[in-house]
Each structure stands twice: as C-alpha cells, then as structure tokens.
Amino acid sequence: MSTESLPSKKLQPRVKKEKRKPKEELNSAFTSETVVSLLKGSLAKVADQIDQGIFPAIEYYSASKKNVEYAKDKGYVSIDNTVSAIDGSHVTSAKMLAMVTYALARFREHIDNNMSMSLRDFYYLFKVKEIIDLFKIGDQKETDSIINLSERIVRLQRRSVPREEFGVVSSPKGTFFGDITITDSSGKRVRCSEVGEWGYFISSRPFDIVINEINIKAAVFVEKEAFARNLIELKLPESLKIGVGALFGQPGRNMRGWIRRLADEQVPVLVLVDLSPWSLRIFSTIKNNSIELSNIRGLATPEAKLIGLHTSDFFAPNGLLKGISHALEDLDEQDLKCAIQNRNVPAISQDEFLRGENENIIEKKKKGELESFKAFGVSLKALKKKYSDYITQKISEAGVKL
Amino acid sequence: MAVAAPTEIITELSPSEWFIRNRNIAGFDNAARALYTAVRELIENGLDACEASRTLPEVIVALKREQQDKKDPTVYTLRVEDHGIGVAPDSVPTLFGRILTGTKMALKQHRGHFGLGGKMAFLYGQVTTQSPIKVITCRVNSRKVAAFSLKIDVQKNEPVILERKIIPISKFLEARKPTEPVKVDKRKQSKSSKKPSRKPSKKEDLWHGTVTELSLMGDWQRSKGKILEYFKRTAIIVPYANLTFETPDGEVHKYDRATKSLPDPPVEILPHPHGVDTETLAQMIKISNAKTLKEFLIKNFHRVGEKTAEDYLKFAELQPKKNPKKLAREEMVKLMESMEKYDKFLPPDPKCLSPIGEEILQTGIKKELSPNSVTAVTRSPSVYSGHAFVVEVGLAYGGQIPTGMNLYRFSNRIPLLYDEGSDVTSKVVRELDWRRYRISNEMPIAIFIHLCSTKIPYKTVGKEFIAEVDEIKREIDLGLKECARRLSIWLSKKERSEYVAKRMTLLKDFYTFIASTLEKSISRRVDINKLFENEKNHVAPVTVPAADRGEIFVNGKPTLQKIAATREEGKA
Numbered sequence: 001m002s003t004e005s006l007p008s009k010k011l012q013p014r015v016k017k018e019k020r021k022p023k024e025e026l027n028s029a030f031t032s033e034t035v036v037s038l039l040k041g042s043l044a045k046v047a048d049q050i051d052q053g054i055f056p057a058i059e060y061y062s063a064s065k066k067n068v069e070y071a072k073d074k075g076y077v078s079i080d081n082t083v084s085a086i087d088g089s090h091v092t093s094a095k096m097l098a099m100v101t102y103a104l105a106r107f108r109e110h111i112d113n114n115m116s117m118s119l120r121d122f123y124y125l126f127k128v129k130e131i132i133d134l135f136k137i138g139d140q141k142e143t144d145s146i147i148n149l150s151e152r153i154v155r156l157q158r159r160s161v162p163r164e165e166f167g168v169v170s171s172p173k174g175t176f177f178g179d180i181t182i183t184d185s186s187g188k189r190v191r192c193s194e195v196g197e198w199g200y201f202i203s204s205r206p207f208d209i210v211i212n213e214i215n216i217k218a219a220v221f222v223e224k225e226a227f228a229r230n231l232i233e234l235k236l237p238e239s240l241k242i243g244v245g246a247l248f249g250q251p252g253r254n255m256r257g258w259i260r261r262l263a264d265e266q267v268p269v270l271v272l273v274d275l276s277p278w279s280l281r282i283f284s285t286i287k288n289n290s291i292e293l294s295n296i297r298g299l300a301t302p303e304a305k306l307i308g309l310h311t312s313d314f315f316a317p318n319g320l321l322k323g324i325s326h327a328l329e330d331l332d333e334q335d336l337k338c339a340i341q342n343r344n345v346p347a348i349s350q351d352e353f354l355r356g357e358n359e360n361i362i363e364k365k366k367k368g369e370l371e372s373f374k375a376f377g378v379s380l381k382a383l384k385k386k387y388s389d390y391i392t393q394k395i396s397e398a399g400v401k402l
Numbered sequence: 403m404a405v406a407a408p409t410e411i412i413t414e415l416s417p418s419e420w421f422i423r424n425r426n427i428a429g430f431d432n433a434a435r436a437l438y439t440a441v442r443e444l445i446e447n448g449l450d451a452c453e454a455s456r457t458l459p460e461v462i463v464a465l466k467r468e469q470q471d472k473k474d475p476t477v478y479t480l481r482v483e484d485h486g487i488g489v490a491p492d493s494v495p496t497l498f499g500r501i502l503t504g505t506k507m508a509l510k511q512h513r514g515h516f517g518l519g520g521k522m523a524f525l526y527g528q529v530t531t532q533s534p535i536k537v538i539t540c541r542v543n544s545r546k547v548a549a550f551s552l553k554i555d556v557q558k559n560e561p562v563i564l565e566r567k568i569i570p571i572s573k574f575l576e577a578r579k580p581t582e583p584v585k586v587d588k589r590k591q592s593k594s595s596k597k598p599s600r601k602p603s604k605k606e607d608l609w610h611g612t613v614t615e616l617s618l619m620g621d622w623q624r625s626k627g628k629i630l631e632y633f634k635r636t637a638i639i640v641p642y643a644n645l646t647f648e649t650p651d652g653e654v655h656k657y658d659r660a661t662k663s664l665p666d667p668p669v670e671i672l673p674h675p676h677g678v679d680t681e682t683l684a685q686m687i688k689i690s691n692a693k694t695l696k697e698f699l700i701k702n703f704h705r706v707g708e709k710t711a712e713d714y715l716k717f718a719e720l721q722p723k724k725n726p727k728k729l730a731r732e733e734m735v736k737l738m739e740s741m742e743k744y745d746k747f748l749p750p751d752p753k754c755l756s757p758i759g760e761e762i763l764q765t766g767i768k769k770e771l772s773p774n775s776v777t778a779v780t781r782s783p784s785v786y787s788g789h790a791f792v793v794e795v796g797l798a799y800g801g802q803i804p805t806g807m808n809l810y811r812f813s814n815r816i817p818l819l820y821d822e823g824s825d826v827t828s829k830v831v832r833e834l835d836w837r838r839y840r841i842s843n844e845m846p847i848a849i850f851i852h853l854c855s856t857k858i859p860y861k862t863v864g865k866e867f868i869a870e871v872d873e874i875k876r877e878i879d880l881g882l883k884e885c886a887r888r889l890s891i892w893l894s895k896k897e898r899s900e901y902v903a904k905r906m907t908l909l910k911d912f913y914t915f916i917a918s919t920l921e922k923s924i925s926r927r928v929d930i931n932k933l934f935e936n937e938k939n940h941v942a943p944v945t946v947p948a949a950d951r952g953e954i955f956v957n958g959k960p961t962l963q964k965i966a967a968t969r970e971e972g973k974a
Contacts, residue, residue, distance in 0.1 A: 040923075040924050043924045043926075044924060046916065050916070050928040050929070050932070051928055051929070051932075053935070054933075089909075095908075097912070098912040098913075098916050098919075101920065102915070104923070105922065105923035131915065134911055134915055
C-alpha cells in the first residue's frame with residue numbers, strides 16, 4: 001500500500017479529492033479476498049498438523065505486559081515480544097481450538113455471503129443444537145474472547161486482522177455533527193451537519209468511510225450526549241466552525257476509529273469529559289487505545305487533547321467553573337478505587353497532565369459532571385453564554401485558533 | 403399404741419437366680435434378642451475353644467424350629483459344634499452347669515470374661531422351655547466321647563446331671579454320619595487327610611471338639627437380620643474360621659475361611675498395678691503366700707521387679723519388709739491410693755493382646771465385602787487405667803458396601819451390633835473432618851474398628867458398646883486418620899484415572915467436531931484417529947521462529963517449544 005503524504009501546513013478548511021485511497025495505517029488494508037485466504041490458511045494449518053498425527057497447536061501474541069508497550073506519541077502498541085500458544089493436547093485448549101476453528105469457518109462464510117454479525121449473533125452461533133452440548137457456553141464473554149483470540153491468530157504482515165473484517169461489528173455507538181461531507185460503505189454521500197438531530201451516526205466500519213470535504217477547524221468529542229446536544233442546540237458548531245461528537249460514555253471501536261480518521265485529516269481532536277477517574281480513562285482510551293486492543297491499529301489518537309473538565313476549572317482562583325464548585329460530588333468507594341488503580345495505568349501515570357489530574361481528584365475527593373453547568377442557576381440566556389465562553393476559551397487554550 | 407414392725411424376709415439369691423431375674427442386662431430381654439445373644443455367645447465360646455488349641459476355627463451352627471407350624475415366638479433348638487480342644491468329661495458339669503465358672507478368668511485377651519454369656523443362654527433355655535442341655539465333647543487325640551444331658555439347679559447354682567454316657571468315638575461318628583451330612587467340612591477333611599479311603603491309624607485324631615445343644619424360646623423372624631449380620635461380621639474379623647449356619651428356613655450359609663494364618667495367641671499376664679481395685683487387692687493379699695510387701699508386689703503384679711517394688715514402696719512410704727497380711731486398714735488404703743498415683747510402673751506388656759493384624763483384617767474385609775480399595779492399620783499397643791489395648795482400624799471403599807458411612811465395630815474379635823450411636827467409635831467417626839480427606843457421606847465407605855484389650859470398657863454386661871475412654875478414643879482417631887489418609891491417596895488416583903478417561907472422550911469429541919468443521923469449510927478431510935494412537939508421541943512444530951525472543955513464557959504458560967519439551971518428558 002502506498003501512503004499519501006499529507007500537507008503539514010496550517011490547518012484550513014479543505015476540499016478533499018473524491019475517493020481517497022485509504023492509508024496503510026488504517027484497517028482497510030485488508031481486502032475480503034485477503035481475509036478469506038488468511039482464514040483458509042489458519043484452518044489449513046490446523047488440518048496439516050492433524051494430518052501429521054500431531055495435536056495441533058496455534059500460536060498468538062497475548063495482551064500481556066511483555067507484549068504491550070506504552071509510548072507517549074503512539075499510545076499502547078503491541079511489540080510481539082513473547083508468544084503464547086493454544087496446545088490442542090489439553091482438554092481446555094482443545095475446546096478453545098475447536099471454538100476458534102468453528103469461528104474462522106463461520107467468519108469465512110459470512111464474508112463469502114457479505115453478511116455482518118454482532119457479538120451477540122456470534123454468541124448464538126454456539127447455540128446451534130448440534131454443538132450446544134459440546135461447548136456448553138456459559139455466557140457471551142466466552143464467545144467474545146474467541147473473537148479477540150481470532151484477531152490475534154489471523155495476522156498479515158505482523159498485524160492483527162480486526163474483527164470487522166470477519167464481519168463481526170459492534171452496534172454503532174456515537175454521533176458526529178459538523179460540516180464534513182463523507183461517503184460511507186452504503187455509498188451515500190452525507191454531510192454530517194445535515195443529517196439527524198445529532199448529526200451522523202458513526203458507521204461500524206469507520207475505516208471504509210471516504211471523507212470528501214472538511215469545513216471544520218476542530219472536532220470536540222463530548223462524553224455525555226446531553227451536553228453535546230446542548231452545544232448543537234446553541235448552534236456552536238456553526239458559529240465556531242467546529243464538529244461536535246457525542247461519545248455516549250466509553251467510546252466504541254467505531255468512534256475511536258472515526259476520531260483517528262479525523263486526526264489523520266489534520267483536524268484537531270479535543271475531548272470534553274466529566275471530572276472523574278473514570279473519565280480520565282475514557283480520554284486515555286481515545287488518546288492511547290487500550291492494552292487489550294493494542295494489536296488493533298487505527299484506534300489511538302495521540303494528538304487528542306483533553307479540554308475539560310479540569311480540576312483547575314473548579315479549584316483554581318480564576319477557574320471558569322468555580323461558581324459551581326459547590327455542586328461537586330464526593331468520590332464514592334468505587335471512584336476512589338478506580339483513581340488509585342489509575343496510578344498503575346501506564347497511559348495515565350506516565351502522562352504528566354493526566355497523572356496530575358488523577359492526583360488532584362484523589363486529594364480533593366470530588367468529582368464533577370458536565371451536567372453541573374445547570375447548577376450555575378442563572379437565566380438561560382446567561383447560561384448559553386457560559387457554555388459558549390467555556391468551550392471557546394478551552395479550545396483556544398488547546399492552541400486551536402477559531 | 404405400739405405397732406409391731408413387719409417382719410422383713412431376707413432372701414439370698416444364688417448367682418444363677420440373680421441372672422435369671424436380671425436377664426435383660428445380659429441381652430436376654432425378649433425372645434428375638436435372646437435368640438441372637440444365645441447364638442452369639444455359643445459361637446464365641448466355640449471360636450475361643452478352637453483358638454485356645456491353635457487350630458483353625460470350625461464352627462457349625464444349626465437353628466431349628468421344634469414345631470414347624472408354630473409362629474414366632476416359639477421354641478427353637480440351637481446346636482453349636484466346634485472343633486476345639488474339647489472338654490475333659492469331669493469338667494463338663496461345672497463348666498456348663500454353674501454360673502461364673504470358666505477358663506477365661508486369667509488376664510489376657512478373651513472374647514468373654516466371666517463364664518457368664520454361654521451359661522446365661524443355657525439358663526434362659528432352661529427357664530423358657532424346661533428342657534435340659536446336651537453336651538457332647540471329645541478331647542484332642544481321645545478315643546472316647548462324653549455325652550451329657552444336664553440342667554442347672556438355679557437355687558443352688560449347681561449342675562444336675564440327667565444322663566452321662568461315654569461312647570467310643572467310632573460309634574459316635576457312625577451315629578452322626580447319616581443324619582448330619584451337611585455338618586462335616588468336606589474341604590477340611592480332604593485337605594487334612596490325603597487319602598480319605600485309608601483306614602485311620604490308632605493315633606490319628608478322628609474328631610475332637612464340643613457340641614452343645616439347647617432348646618430355647620426365640621423369635622427368628624425378628625432376629626434373623628441381626629443374626630445373619632453377626633455371622634457376616636464375624637467372618638470379617640475371624641477370616642481364618644470356617645463358619646456354617648443352617649437357618650430355621652432351611653438355608654445353609656457358609657462363610658469359608660480366606661486365610662490360614664492365625665493371629666499370635668495372647669500370653670497370660672499378672673494384673674497391672676494400675677488395673678486393680680481395693681477389693682481385688684485385698685483378695686490378692688489374702689490368697690498370697692508372700693512374706694513381705696516387696697515379695698507380694700513382685701510375685702503378684704505385672705512387670706514389677708525388685709527395683710520397681712522398692713521405688714514404689716518408698717513412694718508409698720511403706721516398709722518393704724512388712725507382712726502384707728498384717729497391713730492396717732489405713733495402710734491398705736495408702737497402698738491402694740499410692741498405687742493409683744505412682745506413675746513409674748512399666749506399661750503392660752502387649753503380649754497379653756492378640757490383634758488380628760493388618761493383613762488378616764484386610765483379608766476379612768475383602769472376603770465379605772469385595773471392596774475396590776481397602777486399607778488397615780494396627781496401632782501400637784497403648785494403656786488405659788493399667789489395661790493394655792490395641793486399636794485396629796480398617797477402611798474400605800466400594801464393592802458391596804452400600805453408600806454412606808458404614809461402621810463395623812469389633813472388640814476382642816466380637817462384632818458389636820447394638821447401641822452403635824452410644825459407642826466411642828461412632829463419636830470418633832462423627833467428629834472426624836472427613837472433607838480433609840475428600841471422603842464424603844455419599845461414598846460407599848466401610849469403617850472397621852477393632853479394639854483388643856485385657857479389659858474392654860463396655861458400658862453394659864450385654865457387651866454392646868464401648869465407653870468413651872480418652873486413651874482409646876485417641877488411638878481410634880489416629881488409626882482412622884491414617885487409614886483416611888491412605889484412602890484419600892487412592893481416591894485421588896482413582897479420580898485421576900477417571901479424569902484421564904473423561905479427557906480422552908472430550909478430546910475425541912472436540913477433534914471430531916474440528917474435523918467436520920475443516921471438511922465443511924475448506925474441504926479438507928483429516929484423520930483424527932492418528933492423534934489418539936499414541937498421544938504422547940506427538941509434538942507440534944514451531945510455526946513462529948521464537949529463538950531470538952529469549953525466554954518463551956507468557957503468564958507461566960508454555961509455548962510450543964515448551965509444549966514439545968513437556969510432551970517429550972511425558973513420553974520418557
């Protein structure tokens with residue numbers, strides 16, 4: 001695959017060429033023919049070993065500490081240091097091997113028939129009458145782990161094939177509103193500021209989206225959908241020429257892929273989340289990807305910036321949200337446990353700013369939510385200004401000129 | 403007005419009368435229990451008679467309803483024949499016709515002690531049927547058989563001989579031949595006499611032993627279960643005996659011996675200083691001809707030598723040279739009290755005991771229950787209150803053992819069937835934490851506990867359950883734990899082999915599925931049978947070069963090289 005060189009000049013509204021070639025870093029490097037041949041290859045490897053009279057064994061790289069590295073500029077990346085194996089001579093491993101074999105065969109079938117399935121659909125494939133007693137699946141976690149394992153087993157040029165390529169997609173989660181024109185896998189051309197109340201519902205296969213036109217100066221991704229909607233209602237996307245994405249909590253793989261796509265297009269990515277140890281993790285996932293999915297590329301956006309809520313908003317002398325610091329809530333036991341665990345999360349503990357925020361939260365034992373803006377208790381007109389002022393100032397603090 | 407005091411009639415009971423009036427305490431409370439107890443007592447006497455002569459026991463029991471059409475309770479004839487040493491004709495009236503006489507008063511391990519059990523059966527029979535007892539006996543190598551018919555004079559505790567015959571053995575054998583073909587142990591005969599058709603020489607022992615026959619009121623239907631269980635358990639604890647039992651229903655139950663080794667016989671010993679009470683002590687002094695206290699102690703007590711006697715008397719502050727017969731009352735008390743307190747007496751010599759041993763116990767268990775696993779422990783001898791004792795424990799699993807914890811209790815080779823819940827062994831079994839040994843109530847477990855002692859601490863005269871003596875309890879507990887530990891190891895191995903079998907089934911299921919998936923998906927037919935021909939021979943090739951990655955372990959799980967090495971090790 002060839003990589004298109006991108007202009008590094010100052011960010012401006014740009015008009016993209018139609019049908020851009022996907023970047024190598026993105027997962028659309030895999031064509032369905034390639035994936036099918038990889039699946040067949042993996043199945044053949046199992047068959048070969050059995051033919052030789054050997055209990056088959058399959059190797060893969062696990063998400064262990066030795067295999068995953070954290071780098072500030074890349075997030076979590078897999079370094080394939082130590083190899084694990086499923087040894088088919090053991091009962092539990094033989095079960096896993098049988099499940100993987102079955103999974104690979106069914107993936108192939110789905111690709112051949114151009115059908116997708118959800119994780120839940122996949123779970124029900126193990127409830128087929130003939131095999132239900134063989135595998136005795138307890139819950140969906142077990143089949144989910146087989147998908148994760150399949151991604152690690154089926155590799156091309158040291159890269160895991162993401163499950164989306166097997167036809168396994170999660171329910172789309174997350175929306176984006178803003179002046180960007182795209183063509184998704186349905187072939188329809190969509191302007192994200194002209195569809196739906198929330199904007200465009202992010203596709204399950206964001207790497208297949210073709211971005212035709214970008215007319216925004218930055219994209220702000222908000223943890224809470226209510227706050228994102230308020231920003232849309234206030235017409236800030238139009239007035240500030242920004243895009244507003246709603247993460248609906250912890251963002252799914254599709255949203256993270258979409259954020260990466262925007263960053264690749266030089267759109268500054270800004271993230272607005274609650275003030276809590278959990279929200280630090282949400283931001284970190286966008287920025288660095290996660291340890292579990294470090295083998296899947298195109299999910300980390302190290303360029304992303306956290307624009308709020310910051311502890312300084314509430315506790316600094318000139319904090320923008322000082323007026324509602326009374327509305328902060330106490331950390332409960334689970335929150336505190338999460339914050340303490342964050343000290344051992346490389347992406348948080350090795351990031352000066354995030355580490356500081358986490359420590360401040362522990363020290364103050366307080367958490368704040370985006371919805372707390374309502375606690376200003378001012379007229380709606382004044383409140384609108386508060387939203388607007390906050391966003392404007394935070395974007396400018398992040399170095400983005402509007 | 404003065405009232406005349408009523409005249410009190412003072413009655414003296416003979417031992418026989420006393421036992422007749424209190425027969426419930428000896429296990430003769432009703433027709434069913436009495437029948438069981440009578441059978442049991444006579445078998446025990448028979449076994450003792452055989453063991454005393456060091457011959458392999460042979461006991462034949464026949465129980466018959468005197469009137470076939472009568473319903474229970476009714477009169478039964480109980481005939482017990484043993485091939486023991488026999489009784490000298492002159493001793494027959496005393497041994498069979500007087501309560502509290504016998505050959506088992508000496509201090510060593512016996513089944514009985516007081517000469518009571520068997521005679522209680524005779525007394526009970528006599529009282530309930532008014533029939534005499536018949537005794538036929540012949541000593542070893544004797545040519546004459548003595549046949550008696552006698553009764554017990556209850557008031558006088560004296561035998562009354564109704565008939566006494568001495569007949570040549572040939573006549574006796576001739577007479578019993580046609581009528582009693584069942585009761586001759588053909589197997590034994592064929593083994594002992596190599597040429598059965600040969601005429602016996604004059605010195606050859608043709609028959610010896612004792613036959614006792616009595617009539618008694620019994621209830622077979624109600625006692626059948628217990629009696630048959632008693633035989634079965636006796637066959638376990640005395641596996642070197644041949645037992646035959648002809649029931650009133652006409653069935654013949656044979657319990658053949660499974661071993662020819664007899665346990666070592668017990669040696670008679672003197673009483674241990676810790677095992678006597680004041681009354682016994684006074685009696686011992688009375689009959690002793692010792693001139694000094696020191697001499698008395700040395701001559702009359704077990705393991706008391708010169709030094710022990712001197713040290714003890716010093717401890718008791720008594721003059722060694724004092725004549726024991728001239729001891730003042732206070733001195734007697736002092737002698738007794740300090741005897742209890744003095745802790746330097748040597749423990750009793752366990753030679754007075756005769757445990758059956760681990761091997762014989764296991765043989766007995768295997769013979770009657772055919773378990774899948776059996777283990778037995780004979781504990782080292784121990785002492786309680788001056789009485790030596792040995793605990794033997796057996797533990798068996800599976801076979802004919804029903805599910806649950808089945809307890810088999812024995813004392814001095816007698817099975818104990820009644821009052822299980824009150825017995826010390828039940829308590830130990832209940833208190834043991836079986837889960838530690840992965841043994842549960844849902845398993846077919848049989849526990850065998852055999853207590854041997856010169857004095858079994860029974861709680862009742864009926865000899866049915868053993869009192870909770872700390873020392874005994876501890877020994878049972880330790881023995882049981884040792885057996886449980888062994889069984890637990892066996893169970894683990896069994897579990898392991900079951901797991902291996904289960905594993906093979908599961909592996910085959912998974913690979914059958916893999917094969918069908920491969921065929922459907924990539925049209926590859928694979929033969930999984932190759933995998934199972936010799937599973938340890940197969941090593942997966944390393945598909946990813948890993949040599950340059952250093953140590954190949956992830957989360958302690960081996961990778962292919964390691965798997966290969968492990969499989970190689972397994973093969974070796």
